[in-house]
Amino acid sequence: MDKPAPRRVTIVDVARHAQVSTTAVSKVLRNAYGASPAMRTKVQQAIADLGYRPSAAARGLRGQTYTIGVMLPELRNLFFADILDGITAQLGDSDYQVLLAPGCNGEKAEARVIDAMIDRSMDGLVLIAPVSAKSRLNEVARSVPTVVVGRHGSSPAYDSVTDDDIAGAALVVEHLAGLGHRRIAHIEHHETDRVRLAEMPNAQRAHGYREAMIAHGLEDQIDIASTSYTQAGGYLGARQLLDRPVRPTAIFAGADVVALGALEAIAEAGLSVPGDISVAGYDNSALAAFGPISLTSVDQDGRQMGVNAARLLIDRIDQRDRRTAQIKLSPTLVIRRTTAAR
Amino acid sequence: MDKPAPRRVTIVDVARHAQVSTTAVSKVLRNAYGASPAMRTKVQQAIADLGYRPSAAARGLRGQTYTIGVMLPELRNLFFADILDGITAQLGDSDYQVLLAPGCNGEKAEARVIDAMIDRSMDGLVLIAPVSAKSRLNEVARSVPTVVVGRHGSSPAYDSVTDDDIAGAALVVEHLAGLGHRRIAHIEHHETDRVRLAEMPNAQRAHGYREAMIAHGLEDQIDIASTSYTQAGGYLGARQLLDRPVRPTAIFAGADVVALGALEAIAEAGLSVPGDISVAGYDNSALAAFGPISLTSVDQDGRQMGVNAARLLIDRIDQRDRRTAQIKLSPTLVIRRTTAAR
DNA sequence: AAACATTTGGAAAACGTTACCCACATCACT
DNA sequence: AGTGATGTGGGTAACGTTTTCCAAATGTTT
Incomplete structure (x- = not known):
């Protein structure tokens, strides 16, 4: 039996x-x-x-494996899950099977996973918010068709899909300024590496914030707390901002989790949102949408990003030496109950 | 260049x-x-x-691919992410690479993904909460070492790791009864399939609820709303329960999301938690732990489940014909602010 | 010193596909 | 009828490993 x-x-x-x-x-x-x-x-x-x-193994030895590898830094991040949905939706009825590596945080884990995918003769790679050195990414892309998602900057070797983080930051500033706020502060993810400073979304958001403030004649109101994109970072950043001689009336957090930490700090300080301080986040995660929180946030269409990434990848697999493309999507602002006129 | x-x-x-x-x-x-x-x-x-x-492809043709495939129904479920953490932690420094398929909901997607993994000559499979027919699971396990996580019942072909859902339900009932509640209702995920009725965690929870009620002499108070393990299901279930001639004083929701929906319905009915009604969930997800919600919930150590699954799998890869084992872990109750004495 | 066991290293045949050719038949046009 | 193009099908050599032998060298026991 x-x-x-x-x-x-x-x-x-x-x-x-x-x-x-x-x-x-x-x-x-x-x-x-x-x-x-x-x-x-x-x-x-x-x-x-x-x-x-x-047998994919036998196929891989000569031709294709019909496997697309997706690397993403963190499984728990719902935005990444949206991207993944887009990728699988686009690839759903093709012959390709999507496989992903569980959260690979940090350059080392990232390298290991990418190598593992190349070792397995995958036909194409989607790298979501990779932190590896650019030279490494180029090298990878030279050995296997690659699309990079969520990292700005262009490459001769890989295609990229990003959301316009500068525009997203501008949306927030514009919204808050429109509500009469002038002291609009920002909590950013601290970044030191030169290349990342130019290419990572967090840096772009901070940059967009500065530009938008200038555009609205609020140059002298620019105030940035530099912590990290975590709840703790948000808490800490908000504490710093609340301790300023003149308190901001609005805080633009670089990510929803950061906003959450900020809300915590604000509540702890005995202040109300949006009565005393308006707070806006970024990513429009499920957290932001959740009723009791109801956080104003910037929405990136992750799903659409995934769809585009998958398309670009299939294109490149079919035609390895076409020019690389950069797709940039426009974010939208979802206004909820944490922002109000001052 | x-x-x-x-x-x-x-x-x-x-x-x-x-x-x-x-x-x-x-x-x-x-x-x-x-x-x-x-x-x-x-x-x-x-x-x-x-x-x-x-080259994994070449290896796969003769020997192993050093790849472990993980199938899970839903990426957004944080409990599954915990399991995955356990698996990768255990396998982290071995030669094996873990790859997972993005959310495969439903028997069809499940079949497709499992086939894809077998096609890719994976050395072992971890199936998390699979819904496929048992015969199918046995067949799969016969062709590749397999561990099933989160589904009760034993098999001659695969090992399994589960949490003791009956004990979990009992913990909740005991806690609520200890607080003086007698009218303790339950919201379950409706299940019709015979095998699943015996093997799926949701069914076990409902079963455990019934048993525990009887054990506490509350047999005549048993009251079950049969909807689904979703927020909407929780809302609907709670509405049904609130409409009873005699309202329950406590609701045991089969999952945290269900509890969330229930909280919504209760608030809408103008009742307070835990003043008027106590609510308990299951899974102790991040949602439950989140401050403003602070839901009493049953904690399954997902990470530990993952660790065990990985161990069993490696064991079986080394020794394909050893007897199958069933590991059952004990849940614990995390008491928070949604349950109180009546 | 003979007989046997163990260690060390390699030759060659798989494994299941695909890619590159070549052969033949058919068809259309001179 | 001759020439070339096109359609149809197959033979066979890769692809990069592992596995199964086998042989030689070395060590150990009689």
Whole structure:
């Protein structure tokens, strides 16, 4: 009863059953040129009869593995999950299977995972918010079709999909300024690395904040607390800002979790939101939408980003030497109950 | 400058560089018997010199791929993320790489993903809360080492790791009864399938609820709203319960999201928690721990479940025909602010 | 010194596909 | 009929490993 699993059926079995050559079967499998309709149906019948499934390992040795690897820094981040949804939706009915590595935080884990994916002959890679050195990314992209999501800057080797973080920051400042706020502060994720300073979304948001403040004639009101994109970072940043001689009337947190920490600090200081201070976040995560919190936040269409990434990747797999493209999507502002006129 | 990526270095290159046979290199790679220490160091040096990395595709054709596949129904579920953490922590410093398929909800998607993993010659599979027919699971487990997580019942083919949902439900009932509650209602996930009724955690929780009520002499107070494990399901279930001639004084929701929906309905009805009604959830998700919510909930140590699953899997890969094991972990109750004496 | 066991290293055959050719048949046009 | 283009099918050599032998060298026991 507990039979030891029969040998897997191979292309040879199919060929024999259909009375054709293995070459013919392979052609049918790949929709390749050189197989008559009659032959196609015959082979397909045999495949169905035998329940044949191609071995990805064997395929990988010569051709494609029909596998797309996705690397993302953190599984718990819902925004990343949205991107993933977009990718899988776009690839859903293709022959490609998406596989992802569990959260790989930090350059080292990232390198390890990317190597693992290359070792497994994946046909293409989607790197979400990678922190690796740019040279490394270029190198990777040279050895396998790659799309980078959520990191600004262009490359000759990989395509990229980003959200316009500068525009997103501007949306927030504009909204708050429109409500009459002048002392609009920002909590950013501290960044030292030169390249990242230019390419990482957090840096872009801070940059966009500064530009927008200047554009609204609020240059002298620019006030940034430099902590990290975590709840603790938000708490700390807000504490710093609340201790200023003149308190800000609005805080633009670089991420929703940061805003959450800020809300905590504000409540602790006995102040009310949005009565005393308005707070806006970034990412429009489920957290922001959650009723009792109801945080004004910038929405990046993660799903759309994923869809675009998948499209670019498939394109590149088909045509490895086309020019690289950079897709930049526009964010929108979702206004909720944590921001109000002052 | 945009050089076209040099050919990958293979085992043959390493062998030549180290002046040994490819067999020797292979032996060193796998720590196999038949290689002297001197030869080991020589080969390892060559591997390092050339930056050689084995091709998983080629390996898969003969031996192992050193890849573990994880299937889980939903990426956004934080409990699943905990399990995954446990798996990767346990496998972190082994040679195995964990890859997972993005959320595969439903029997069809599940089948597709499992097939894809088998096609890719993965060395082992961890199936988290699978809904497939048991016969199918057995069949899968016969063709590749498999551990099933979060589904009760034993199999001759696969190992399983579960949390004791009956005990979890009992914890809740005991806690509430201890607070003086008698009218303790339950919101369950409606289940019709026979096998699932016995094996799925949701069914076990409802079962445990019933048993515990009886054990506390509250048999005549048993009251179950049968909806689904979603926020909407919780809302609906609570509405049903609140409409009863005699309202329950406590609601045990089968999952945290369900509790959230229930809280919504209760607030809408103008009742207070825990003043008028106590509410308890299940899973102790981040949502439950979140300050403003502070939901009493049953904690399953997902991480520990993952660790155990990974251990069992590696064991089975090493020794395919050992007896199957079932590991059952004990949940604990985390008491927060949504439950109080009546 | 003979007989046997163990260690060390390698040659060569898988593994299941795809890619690159070549052969033949058919067809259309001179 | 001859020439070339096109369609159809297959033979076979890769691809990069692991596995299964086997042989030689070395060590150990009689």
